[in-house]
Every structure is written in C-alpha cells, then in structure tokens.
Amino acid sequence: MKKYILILILSLSSSGAAEEKIKVCFSDPEKIRKSIPAPEESLIRLINSSSRNINGAFYDISSMPVAQAFINASKRGVNIRLVTDSDNLSGKAIESIIDSGIPVVEDNKQGLMHNKFAVIDGSTVYTGSTNTTDNCAYRNNNNSVIIHSSELADIYNAEFEEMFSHGVFGNRREVLPFAPLLNKYYVKIDDIHINAYFSPENNVEKIINSRLKKAKCSIRFMAFSFTSDVIAETMISRFKEGVTVEGVFERKGSNSEHSEFTKMMIEGLPVIKDRNHRIMHHKVIIIDDSIVITGSFNFSKNANRSNDENILIIESREIASKYNDEFSRVYKGGRR
Numbered sequence: 001m002k003k004y005i006l007i008l009i010l011s012l013s014s015s016g017a018a019e020e021k022i023k024v025c026f027s028d029p030e031k032i033r034k035s036i037p038a039p040e041e042s043l044i045r046l047i048n049s050s051s052r053n054i055n056g057a058f059y060d061i062s063s064m065p066v067a068q069a070f071i072n073a074s075k076r077g078v079n080i081r082l083v084t085d086s087d088n089l090s091g092k093a094i095e096s097i098i099d100s101g102i103p104v105v106e107d108n109k110q111g112l113m114h115n116k117f118a119v120i121d122g123s124t125v126y127t128g129s130t131n132t133t134d135n136c137a138y139r140n141n142n143n144s145v146i147i148h149s150s151e152l153a154d155i156y157n158a159e160f161e162e163m164f165s166h167g168v169f170g171n172r173r174e175v176l177p178f179a180p181l182l183n184k185y186y187v188k189i190d191d192i193h194i195n196a197y198f199s200p201e202n203n204v205e206k207i208i209n210s211r212l213k214k215a216k217c218s219i220r221f222m223a224f225s226f227t228s229d230v231i232a233e234t235m236i237s238r239f240k241e242g243v244t245v246e247g248v249f250e251r252k253g254s255n256s257e258h259s260e261f262t263k264m265m266i267e268g269l270p271v272i273k274d275r276n277h278r279i280m281h282h283k284v285i286i287i288d289d290s291i292v293i294t295g296s297f298n299f300s301k302n303a304n305r306s307n308d309e310n311i312l313i314i315e316s317r318e319i320a321s322k323y324n325d326e327f328s329r330v331y332k333g334g335r336r
Contacts, residue, residue: 021149021189022314024322027130027142029276030333039130039144040137044069046120046146053079055160056118057308058132059296060088066132067093071100081105083163085113093132107169111200111306114296116144119157123150127310128294129224129283139278141222141330143294143323145312149189152196159198159310169308170200195313204297204311205304208285209234211313215287218244220327222274222282225253225298232260232299236267247271248330250280260299272334283311286324290317 025039040063047054047069054073061067061084074080084094086106098104107113117127128144130136162168197204205228212219212234219235226232226249239245247264251273254261264271274280285293295311297303314320 021147022192022316022319023146024319025128025130025144025146026326027137027140029139029141029278038137039128039142040066040132042144042146043118043126043130043132046118046124046126047073050078050120052121053081054118054120055081055157055164057083057113057115057160057163058118059085059112059114059116060131060133061097062088062091062093063132063134063137064093064096067097070097070102074100074102081160081164083107083113083115083160087112103164105164105167107163107308108167109169111170111302111308113163113169114303114307114309116296117156117310119153119160122153122157124148125152125156127156127296127312129281129296131281135278136281139276140281141274141276141279141326142281143284143326145294145314147194152194155196156310163308170306192319193315197311197313199297199303199307199309199311200305203304204309205230205299207313208293208299208311211287211291211293212238212285215243217288218286219246220244220286220324220331221247221299222280222284222327222330223247223299224250224279224281224283225300225303226260227258227301228260228299228304232263236264236269239267239269245269246327246331248274248280248282248327248334250274252279272331274330275333276330280330282326282330284323284327286320286327289324290320291315292320292323294323 025037025042050073070080080102082104086108089106125147130142130144136142209230235245249261254273283298292314297309297311303309
C-alpha cells in the first residue's frame, strides 16, 4: 500500500521544555554512565505508567522485564497490542506475552518488520535502534527517543494499524481507508522540526541522501550496517568538497564486499571500526551539529526496499549535542 510521509515540527525551548517533551536514551554497555537514561528502563517506565493503551511494533521481544511489564499493564486493564517479525515469534518472553492473552500479529513476509516503536496512551512515542532484548539493553550500543506529542502518536498509531489491523507490511501500492492521514504533514509544538519517514514507501535512502547533500560543515555517523552505495558516495563527495565526514562502523561485517568501510578508507575518510565486543547497533547520522537522523533504518538496500522501518530527522542543536557526545565517546574508543 501507499503509506505516508510524515513531516513533523516539534519544538523544544532552551528553557528546559526540551527535557520535558523529548528525551534521548543511550545504552551503557561500558557501564560508565550515571545520569543518562537507558532505553529499556525508560520503555518499562512508560509501560508501567500507561493507563489506557499501548501499541508496540518491535522486531524482537525477548527481554523478560519488558514482557513482564506488558503483562502487568494488561492485567491492570491497559489495552496492549503488539506487532513483531515472524522470525522472532518464539522464546520465553514473547510466548509468555501470547499466553497472557495479549494479541500479537506477525508480519509473515520476506522482508523484516524491523521497527522498534511504541505508542503509549495516544500521547507518547518511543522509537529508535533498541530491540527489546537483553543484548540491546545491556551489551550493545543503542539509542532511543521518547517524544510527548499526541499528533505524532496519531500518525504512528496509523502506521501500527496498517500492520496490526490490516496486515499490510512493506507494500507500496495499496491505499487503505485511513489514507487521509497522508495529508497530515506538519505538527508544531514549539521550534524544533522533526521529519519522520517510513520505509519502504517513502524511499528513505533518497531522503537521507538529500539531507547529506545540504550539509555545510560536518557529517558524523554511527552505522551497524552500511552497504548503501548511494549514501556512501554522497558522503565521499562531500568530504572531497571540504565537509568534515567522520564515521564509526560496527566491526562485524565491516570488511565484507558489501560494506562501504573499505571504500571510504581508500578515499581517505577518517572512518573506524568500533571496539564494543558485542554490537555497535546505532543507525545515526549527525549533520552540521544541528540535525540528527536516527531510528531503526540501517543504511542498506534491504532497509530501503524490503523492511518496515521508521526514522526521525530532528533539527535541534540540543539533541544533536547529545548525539555528538555519544559519537565522540564511541569514536574515541574505536580502531581502524
């Protein structure tokens, strides 16, 4: 089906409203953080505080603490509905959720249902790179974003309904009854602009590429999987034009024939492999210290053409600063 592009404008003032309306969470595999909230703990707090309903689309639900939070919320009367990938419909956590009576819909398609988002009480959206697994919570580098916006929640709920109620996954052509939401592009809260897109219908690779072409000063990225020739060639071109381009690749797979790591190294870009003995799972690009691209979308052909994914493009120096801090920490710990 033809899904929708959403372009949301959220704003967070410098007076502290940013912390109230949008929160960035990072995992802590090195166990060095003290004040930054962790993704899984933040998600569990959201589940525990819910009073009406939760719609969740998660590629993999194998964390027992998250599963138990869903079950407890359901027992106290919260309407829980979940979507997951067919390949991950077994294991203690997801089976306990199903056994509790919570409805779970699987994608049953060749591509992945690779989202990691939840909509809580129609007012809050949780999304990012973090799967609901022990590895993603405690061993892998990940990030998630929590945004309080009923308008954003409405559109993520519509995306959820496509999958849960209509069984539509990765289909570009059909138009479902809620197509009028296609015209819902802008939401304004204060000053910050957030563009949100879904693959495969929005050609996310093209959207990311167009943003990279507009970079004036710098491009920094952290990539679990980076096999997109289009995005890599634009980064190389911008580097040759004088834009600072730095990046961290997840070391597993970085030397494969499909990875862009070797090509970038040959072209002289200061790209490195991470040192995390588990997984550097971020899918993040920071542009001009003011724009953050993050979500479930790996920089790959499958993410663009086959998988169900989502990204946020957040225009905020405050938020970009938080991601730059994470980039600097991971980059300094990396190696060629």
